[in-house]
Amino acid sequence: MSLILQSVQVSILSMSVIFVVLGVLIVVIEVMVHYLPYTAPPPPPPRAQAPAATASGSSQDDDHIAAIHAALAHHLGKAPHEIQISNIQTL
Numbered sequence: 051m052s053l054i055l056q057s058v059q060v061s062i063l064s065m066s067v068i069f070v071v072l073g074v075l076i077v078v079i080e081v082m083v084h085y086l087p088y089t090a091p092p093p094p095p096p097r098a099q100a101p102a103a104t105a106s107g108s109s110q111d112d113d114h115i116a117a118i119h120a121a122l123a124h125h126l127g128k129a130p131h132e133i134q135i136s137n138i139q140t141l
Contacts, residue, residue: 115138123130 115135118138119130119133119135122135123133126133
C-alpha cells in the first residue's frame with residue numbers, strides 16, 4: 051500500500067511543479083508584453099526599379115527562359131550553346 055501512496059505523492063508533486071513553472075512562464079510573458087509591446091515594422095518603400103528593368107530589354111520571362119535553358123542543358127549534360135529552345139508553351 052505504501053508504494054501506491056508514494057506514487058500518488060510523486061505524481062502530485064510533479065504536476066504541481068509543472069503548473070508552477072507554467073504559471074511563472076505566463077507571468078514572465080505578461081510582463082514582457084506590458085513593457086515591450088509589439089510594434090509592426092514599417093512597410094517597405096515602393097519599388098521604382100521595376101519599370102527601369104523592363105525598359106532595358108530584360109523581362110521576367112527572359113529570366114525564366116534562361117533558367118529553363120540552363121537547367122535543361124545541365125540535365126542533358128550538354129553545353130548551353132548546344133541546345134536551342136524553339137517553342138515554349140504554358141500548361
